[in-house]
Amino acid sequence: MLHFAPEKCLPRLIRAAGPVQYVKCDLRPQAPDVQAVDIMAMPFEASSFDVVMANHVLEHVYDDRKAVAEIARVLKPGGYAILQTPYSNKLRTTWEDPGIADPRTRFAAYGHEEHMRLYGRDIFDRFASAGLESRVRTHQELLSGVDAMKAGVNPAEPFFLFEKPRPSTDAA
Numbered sequence: 730m731l732h733f734a735p736e737k738c739l740p741r742l743i744r745a746a747g748p749v750q751y752v753k754c755d756l757r758p759q760a761p762d763v764q765a766v767d768i769m770a771m772p773f774e775a776s777s778f779d780v781v782m783a784n785h786v787l788e789h790v791y792d793d794r795k796a797v798a799e800i801a802r803v804l805k806p807g808g809y810a811i812l813q814t815p816y817s818n819k820l821r822t823t824w825e826d827p828g829i830a831d832p833r834t835r836f837a838a839y840g841h842e843e844h845m846r847l848y849g850r851d852i853f854d855r856f857a858s859a860g861l862e863s864r865v866r867t868h869q870e871l872l873s874g875v876d877a878m879k880a881g882v883n884p885a886e887p888f889f890l891f892e893k894p895r896p897s898t899d900a901a
Contacts, residue, residue, distance in 0.1 A: 730751050750778075767788065768796040769791070776802075776803070783811070783813075787846060788814050797859040797861065800812070808893045810861060815841075819849075820847065821849055822851045823855065840857050866885050867888065868888050
C-alpha cells in the first residue's frame with residue numbers, strides 16, 4: 730500500500746490489517762518514517778502497489794492529471810485508488826484558474842488557501858482519462874459497519890474509490 734499525506738489516525742489501522750508493504754509518503758514529510766515523494770513523479774516501479782491512498786491531496790497538486798496518471802502507473806491491475814477530495818456536484822466541470830496564486834484569492838475561490846481547483850462532476854472522467862475506473866459509492870454502502878464519527882468520515886460524502894482495470898482475457 731502507498732499512502733500519500735498519511736493521516737495520523739490511519740497508519741495504525743492500516744498496519745493492523747497486515748499489508749505486505751506499507752509506504753507512507755508526502756511532498757514535504759513531517760515525520761521520519763514518511764518518504765519525500767512527489768505524486769507527479771514517483772520513484773516506484775510500474776504496477777507496484779495494490780492500493781494507493783491520497784486523501785485530500787489532489788486538490789493541492791499543480792497538475793492533478795499527471796498525478797492521477799502516476800497513480801494509475803504504480804497501481805497493479807485490479808488495484809484500488811482511494812482519492813478523497815473536496816467536490817461539488819453542483820459544478821458540471823472542475824473549476825481551476827492557474828492565475829489564482831494569492832492564498833487569500835485561492836481561499837475565496839476554492840475554500841482553502843492551498844487548493845488549486847474545486848472538482849465538479851467531471852472528476853470521474855478526469856480520473857478515467859488516466860485509466861482508472863470509478864467504483865465510487867457512498868460511505869454507507871462501503872463502510873456500513875464503521876462508525877462515521879469515530880472514523881472521521883462524512884457519511885453523506887461520496888467515497889472516491891477507483892480501480893485500475895485488469896487486462897482483458899478475451900481472445901480475438
